[in-house]
Amino acid sequence: MRTRAASRGGNHLRLSVRELAKDEALGGAEHGAHLFAKAIPLLAASRETGPVFLDFDGIALATASYLRESVLALRDYCRRNRPEVQVVVANACPVVLEELEFLLTRLRDAMTVCRLDQRGRASEPKVIGVLDEKQAVTLHAVLELGGADASTLTRKFKSEKITTTGWNNRLAGLADKGILIESRRGKSKLYKPIVEGLVYGS
Amino acid sequence: MDFALIDDILPDAHSFEPSRLRAILASTPATRIGPLVEYVYLRARMPENLPDLGALPPSGPVHALIRTFRLRRFANMPNSSAIDAESVEFFWIPPNREAVTAPAWTAFRKRFQNGAEESGFTKLVAQGLTGALDEMASNVLQHSRASKTGIAGYRWAQGEFEYLVADAGEGVLNSLRRHEDYRTLDDAGIALRTALADGESRFGRNSGHGNGFRPVFSSLMNVGGQLRFRSNDQRLEIEGVTPTLSKGTLHQASFYGGVLISVLSTSKSA
Numbered sequence: 001m002r003t004r005a006a007s008r009g010g011n012h013l014r015l016s017v018r019e020l021a022k023d024e025a026l027g028g029a030e031h032g033a034h035l036f037a038k039a040i041p042l043l044a045a046s047r048e049t050g051p052v053f054l055d056f057d058g059i060a061l062a063t064a065s066y067l068r069e070s071v072l073a074l075r076d077y078c079r080r081n082r083p084e085v086q087v088v089v090a091n092a093c094p095v096v097l098e099e100l101e102f103l104l105t106r107l108r109d110a111m112t113v114c115r116l117d118q119r120g121r122a123s124e125p126k127v128i129g130v131l132d133e134k135q136a137v138t139l140h141a142v143l144e145l146g147g148a149d150a151s152t153l154t155r156k157f158k159s160e161k162i163t164t165t166g167w168n169n170r171l172a173g174l175a176d177k178g179i180l181i182e183s184r185r186g187k188s189k190l191y192k193p194i195v196e197g198l199v200y201g202s
Numbered sequence: 203m204d205f206a207l208i209d210d211i212l213p214d215a216h217s218f219e220p221s222r223l224r225a226i227l228a229s230t231p232a233t234r235i236g237p238l239v240e241y242v243y244l245r246a247r248m249p250e251n252l253p254d255l256g257a258l259p260p261s262g263p264v265h266a267l268i269r270t271f272r273l274r275r276f277a278n279m280p281n282s283s284a285i286d287a288e289s290v291e292f293f294w295i296p297p298n299r300e301a302v303t304a305p306a307w308t309a310f311r312k313r314f315q316n317g318a319e320e321s322g323f324t325k326l327v328a329q330g331l332t333g334a335l336d337e338m339a340s341n342v343l344q345h346s347r348a349s350k351t352g353i354a355g356y357r358w359a360q361g362e363f364e365y366l367v368a369d370a371g372e373g374v375l376n377s378l379r380r381h382e383d384y385r386t387l388d389d390a391g392i393a394l395r396t397a398l399a400d401g402e403s404r405f406g407r408n409s410g411h412g413n414g415f416r417p418v419f420s421s422l423m424n425v426g427g428q429l430r431f432r433s434n435d436q437r438l439e440i441e442g443v444t445p446t447l448s449k450g451t452l453h454q455a456s457f458y459g460g461v462l463i464s465v466l467s468t469s470k471s472a
Contacts, residue, residue, distance in 0.1 A: 106401050
């Protein structure tokens with residue numbers, strides 16, 4: 001299914017929030033839930049893996065309630081039903097980014113945002129919100145290596161005295177947030193940043 | 203009809219001769235929608251003491267409110283797709299999640315936003331005010347337990363834009379107390395102030411809910427505002443440019459069963 005609301009850029013799915021919501025100012029939990037309901041069939045019909053970009057181009061504002069019921073709900077939906085895709089917020093204006101960061105900070109949560117051009121090339125990817133200290137250490141380790149599995153992290157960061165299971169749990173937690181994406185490598189799972197060049201913190 | 207009259211006269215309405223009360227009300231026709239709706243919803247609790255809506259001196263807001271009350275509920279509202287702002291307009295709030303996307307409500311939101319722009323605000327401010335409307339309407343739906351009583355309205359004139367959202371539901375104190383985080387709360391004033399703060403909601407503290415009033419304040423950044431929040435026997439008022447909750451003052455007031463949010467915003471050029 002390819003509409004103006006959903007398009008393929010590069011090899012990823014892009015969902016235009018402007019087209020789905022038919023508005024530029026997005027407020028209210030119910031409107032957010034409506035966007036969620038519209039996006040689900042598009043996600044279900046797609047075969048792409050990796051990031052699904054929720055493109056906020058043309059959106060002037062979105063309230064925290066709206067973002068909770070749309071963006072975070074979609075991320076949770078993917079985690080449960082389409083773990084091979086991760087929701088990334090793209091082209092959000094400062095007002096929307098500020099509201100999203102506010103919400104994520106309140107929830108002690110984090111997710112990935114970036115810019116996305118017409119050809120589907122992502123740039124300026126970063127993690128916004130809050131990661132706990134353990135997840136932050138894990139993310140920095142993965143970013144440093146460009147991708148890693150739990151065994152590699154256990155070996156490389158011996159001094160941290162974290163078991164492979166411990167690293168695995170942390171990596172899975174970051175995947176749940178849509179920050180890392182996992183792929184099979186033999187018996188282990190390899191985790192990579194959802195968008196190349198991802199940064200977190202200053 | 204203004205807030206001063208409501209605050210000064212209504213608590214003692216029972217002690218006035220009906221003719222005297224009518225004379226007082228006749229001397230101040232309703233030009234603002236906030237005091238008018240507050241009066242009408244307060245009156246519902248003491249109809250024997252106060253003249254009804256039809257007996258108030260005629261004005262644009264009175265006529266518009268009478269029209270809306272005659273339609274009685276959301277489903278009866280005209281299914282107009284017109285987006286040009288009226289000078290004053292009321293609309294029953296969608297009583298359920300599905301109705302929020304009804305074309306009639308979508309068109310009302312557009313007229314609301316266009317009214318704000320017509321009054322002199324930038325498109326961004328007008329969009330912010332519309333976001334605040336969405337949040338307040340959503341609050342009625344989620345928290346009032348009487349969503350069919352929910353009403354929204356706007357009025358604009360050059361340099362000022364007024365809006366309100368009101369319901370006759372269970373009020374802030376009872377709503378918050380539904381969650382164990384607030385079960386010991388017994389003061390309507392503290393409840394009102396709590397509900398207005400970020401992250402406080404009957405769904406529990408920091409549940410990701412309870413941020414609905416944030417757009418009410420953020421939409422007034424660098425904008426002059428007069429805000430009035432009513433619930434139970436309390437009113438919380440804030441006035442000034444870039445109003446914030448910390449600047450709010452609480453006062454005892456006549457019992458208002460439900461929640462009312464009244465906002466008058468003024469552009470700098472006014």
